Amino acid sequence: MASSNGSSKLVIKITASCFVLALAVILFAPASPSLGGPAVAYAQTTNDVNQNLEQVAAETPLQNAGLITIVGRVIKIFIGILGVIALIIVLYAGFIYMTSGGDQEKVMTAKKWLINGVIGLAIIFSAYSITVFIFNLFTDNEYQLAGGPQYQTAGLTGGAYGISGGAFGNIIQNHFPKPEQTGVPRNTMILVTFKTPILPDSVIDITENVCPDSLDPKTLCGAIKKDAFRVFRCADMIAEAFEKPEGKTCASVPFFDIAEGNACKADAECKGGLCSNGVCTDNKLVSGYGIITEDHKTIIFNPYGDLNQHLGDANNDVPYIVYLTPAIKKDSDPKQTIFSKAYPDYKWRFTTSIFLDLTPPTVSSVVPAKVPTPPGYPLKVSEQTGCKCKKGEEIGCSKVDCDGYVYLNQAIYVNFNEPVIPPLTQTQNCNAGDSDNEAQLVSEKVVMTKDAEGKDVLCQNNHVPGGWKVGINQYKTVQFVAKTKCAGGATNSCGEPAFCLPEKTDLTGKVLAAKILTGTIGLPGTGIMDLAGNSLDGNANGKTEGPGTLDAKQDEAAALDNFLWTFATGNALDLTGPAVIKLEPNNATGDLGNLDTIIKAFFTEYLDADSVDTQVELIGRESDGKDFKSWFDANLGSTVLTEMVDGKPVVVGEEVDMTQVAITHGSFGKYNEGDKFLPIYTPIMKSGIKDSRQNCFSPMKEDPGANVDKSNCAQNNKAGQSCCPNSGFMLNPVPNPVGEDASECAMPDIKK
Template sequence: MHRLFMKLVVPHSRALLLGVVAFCVLFFVLGAPPALAQETAFEQFGTATTLPTDNIAVIVARVIRVALTLVGIIFVCLVIYAGFLYLLARGEPDPIKKAKKIFQQSIIGLFIIFSAYSITTFILNRLLDAAFTGTSSAIADAFSEPLSGSLGGGILDDHYPERDAQDIARNTRIFVSFKEAIDPESIASNYDGNTDTVDYLNTDSIIIYPTEDGPGGALTEEEVVVTYDEDFEIFVFDPVDYLGSSEEDTNYTVILTTSIQKDDGSSAFSGAYSSGYSWTFEVSTEIDLTPPYVTSVVPQQDATEPRNITIEINFSEAMDPVATTGSYIASEESYFTNIEVFDALGVNVEGTFEISNAYRTISFTTTDACGEDPCGDTIYCLPTNQAIEAFAHAATLNEDEIPQAEPAGYTFDGVVDAASNSLDGDNDGDACGSATDTIDCADGEENDDYSWNFTTTDDIEDSVPQIIDGGLDPGIEEDEINQTNDIEITFNTYLKSSTVKTHSVSLWPDPYYESWFAIRKSNDDTNERTTVLIEHPTFVSTDLGGWDYWPVLTNDIKSAYQICMYPAIGPGANCTEGRDAERPYCCNGIASSSACQSDQQELDGLDEELPDNSETEL
């Protein structure tokens, strides 16, 4: 047997090997069972075009694949057959000639099959691109806004004026808020760390120009003064001359270029947003001389509140973020006094003022740690059982016919709006400034400050904020929604404004295309409920197949008492499975038809007082 094998097989092993290899290649490339093969272009084409399985296009694609597979197997069999003829010819010329002819024809056939398969795959892949990738490109062209994704999804938290804003006053200033500290040298051309000197615009990083004129008509360095907050996250750009014209409205464009750097030297714009950011707004022919006023405060006048309440001031319009934010911490020689909080002895309460909500809301958080919320984050408290008084100071005015705030050195010595109008503390329509200027207040007061009082207790409020029933608009998995309306999420309590920002609330299209979002909030008349608003560009229309959009809320959202939104409470939380229209709630990862009252009741039942600096979890 061994001699027969050596005589018949070994001399012709090359032909046998070629036949076996050809068979294996054809089997695994063309004829692999579905369990072993990945989804091919044929299946992808059917999936991407959403054609049903009995659609003629998908059927034809499958027939082509099956036919190519069968023909390929036939030619492989012919190659093997030719090999056996050659093996059994035993040197006789005619059988050898026949075997070679079959072998040659089979190889040519295999080449044709491979070519046909490659050409067919190429064509179907192009159809796939047209059906799927091409659609995404078309969507991006029609609905995305180039250089916009950094707002919300990237490094930018907010800016003023807003995207496509209209009727902006000529004497406006421009605000930009970043999510991380920025190297001020990349924003201000002559930055040296000295707040006694005036900083001017770095035009390599920030380009401001009338849209019609193009970047060639941009404001020069000396035409824009730059100020910034103590953390180098918020920058204010103040044009030396009024923008626009007194005769016609003027569109302006602002470009934030890739020359802007974080404080660690890396680029502020990276990844999907590495090309920078730009937006436009329309400047009117008018000058804004109307002073801002306070619309509401938390706590309200004469209220009695638990000591972990956050102090907030809501204004009638966007306020200068550098003039309204900062810290009063004596040990760090940080003495921000444009807004102040005093205890019963008239001593400044140490803490930090932050701005949010389209630059309309100021939040004050103390430095006195007094516990943790359910998410493990620190709670900070005001002095216990004391009468607290809060002040928002008006700024010193100049002596113009209609006085406006006068910068006191680096910035203003009081609260001002985006057009340098000082606070109108009594909301009588006229700003009479601070006690240090020469403007007399009509009511005989020395200044136009705003102040109010409230009292703290020794309690800590630990109720967990949650979305109310019917508080999602649009609802979960709702179809054919309005393309332009803000997304609204209503909570059962007042939320701390500085926690309702793009780090805690976001919006993502799926599949992704470059899209921006901005976060706002509104409160009911009694400040007992907050509605979170997500502003966004126009959604993809249903006529084009619609698009999935994913609003995301994290437990960084906190109530006015600094208690986090508990992740397992409320509609649409992260259930692993089973959530549907009849069970829209997610309680500890399990779908439920009702809100997670058991969790809320459990948390409400923890009424043990937390001592100062306690690490006890609520």
């Protein structure tokens, strides 16, 4: 009996010890939400080593597992072993009982073994339940030890995974479609604009003759290089990444690269594809041609390059992934990737609809304004809002000078109602080659320019020397800036030389419609088209008529779909910068309800679209103390247009609002009880933001009459310093030169 009792107690002690050991492993494991499964492995972090390891892991068939997942699997094995031991004990008790032959001592022994075995099973089942409960507390997720890989949400509306990181906003200036955009037409092109020039040969193969004959021979065009610019269906990614893809969707799984294009030695390494010449091929990557703009910053990718072949499906919405790899190189250093250690690559998702876009784009507005002729220019100053004009006291808030003419240092802007393919030729050299540019600015008389030695020379034609900036404001705006320095060495509010249009001259802006290939579709490189290839509807009559005359003096109808407008310059300069009059949300706003809210700043006058794209930052700190590493995109704002229908306002579209900065971004974090820090985010309006006459924003010039927080900006700021609009944020006391990359705003030490 003593031996039997000792054995029973030993079994209970072993079972209890294993249970305590399992709990100890859990309780002393780092209890951080960041130790999750694959989804968290692909969330953007500040750890460069982790990012590089994750990138390698994504290219292998093995799946990532966090520490808690590994601990769970170990505990699962231990609990399984204990269950087997308990079952053996019960069977042993039954064997003793069946062979007791009526011996009461053996019967009592069997009963005790059976009771202890049942107690052991109860402890094991309790251990399982408690373990699952504790794991749910740590992971904020419904965890199942018996299941496969477990996933956590990562900040997208609807609980999907955010795969777009901070390369968008820090390295990438614009791209289309946008992150997680849905309803994208099947015949869309894909555009990406970088903040610095890229090496064309790293993205396209110009030796492959796959480009339209309509392109200028000098245009850089070639087959897209699939090791650098990878586009594929989410369904193909899921099929490769998971043995059991059933029930998994693009919004519920992390990012994995697909095998096609990777090095291989056998077909088996290609996961269903073929290993041809040491490279996996299975036609899952979308082919096509790419065009590089003149400034080497924008890639225009035409999927398949065929009018009869499109993305998606005519019957179902189809999610896609675009993966930009480190194979994209810097133009200035062909050995260096365009990405960085902090942001080693970039990927995003979008979803195509079942529709094709066959509606041509239109011009929504231009600056300087198009006005009826007659009366034309000069405009009546009384019609300009917010301007109390006195000669010699230009205050920079009016759209024209005090005589009603356009300021000499005015930049030219063309805004469209939807994204368009940027003009491929951007430089206007006032020579014979300018006459077929997709966008032009022409003077009524031949103007002077500077030669290579800086001497004045007469232009070969009437085109104003300067250049068009593209890839800005979500591809809805193009802008022209003259390259002739203003007389007298005038400088703008940034301390830079001011550049001027010809003085006291009638100027004509010309935006060409593309030559028609078929239906609404235009020929690339011959004029303005939207991202579906529809040629510009310059007269906004709802028809695609193609280009007409470029002579603004002829009847306007003769221009057909070319958009022409004329304005007149005076002899005055505006050298005063813009001022902030309103912020949304207000400075130091707490408990922000919508974590995806668009951040807005309102200014006193029209802003320069290119500077808004490049001179706005968004920094922040999450509740775990880590930096905000999601994407952000700063553009000009927009105003919703409505018309009265049956006595009720009906939205009919939107128009670019050039007085507004609008920042979209990845979802902000939410504070939960027990978090170490309050999440806090800081939009930075750098002094490099300019108005439409190229004058820098100066924080101390906020409108004194407006009811607006002063944003803790010092009142003695000089050009080159930035305003950091958040309570507790201070300016760097050392002025940074305009355009410097480094952030000037430090994070405040705000505890919960």
